[in-house]
Amino acid sequence: MALAVCVLFAAAVGAWQGWRNVTVDPPAPPAVCPLVRTEVFDRLVPAHGPPQVGEQNAPGMRSNYCLVKSTHIRATYLWVSLGRFGRHEGRGPRCVDRDGLQTVVNGRNHPLALGDSAVYFLAGDPATGRRINFSTCLGTYGVVVAYEAYDTADAAMVESAAAVAQEVLSWL
């Protein structure tokens, strides 16, 4: 009887340790550029060049981004990233469990109702380029939108970034 208990205990501890420390990469998320309508880029980044795409992967996470820059001297840009989470360091695959939301410690973070959770922060001066970093989670997906614009009200920037993030989430 005691031996059976010891064997069961060893099996449970062994299986838990094997499961807990493993890193599992998720399936690749869809390319994010096609998930944003061309009109959105046209409206938010006037006179923009062709979108630049790339991948940013980490243990237990895969993501790709789409960067659109204006060709004006005062260049605005819109950077959208779509990530998907697997398992790493005993956490995941839910985006909110994996630090999918980007925040700052030396500024104010504003929560917003979108997806499972969303937060944004603003930085910079409107005259020299105001930037918003908007991140949201939905299931195992995380969307990050970084948008820089000039002479634009904060409320309008938040609205624009939220619209882009919602646009990406709506196709998932």
Added chain:
Amino acid sequence: MALNGPPLWALRPDDLHRPERSGHRLSPRQWLLVAAAVSLVIAVGIAAWNVGRLAAPALVGWQISLTDEFADAPPLPDLPVPATTR
């Protein structure tokens, strides 16, 4: 030189009492059984560790599918207001 008591060589074996042992000694056969039980527990632990590690990708894949199945995607929003008109 004066001696306190008799010298050690003067003691006879009957004078030294052997301490009484409590319980009984394990026989070699019993030692083997204990070693086999410990080995079994360790082997089961290692095997379970490998099973957990190898089953993780399938389990995480199932977790991902289940998580995203119950995630409610928001509707497609209206086009944002052009930046140049603000």
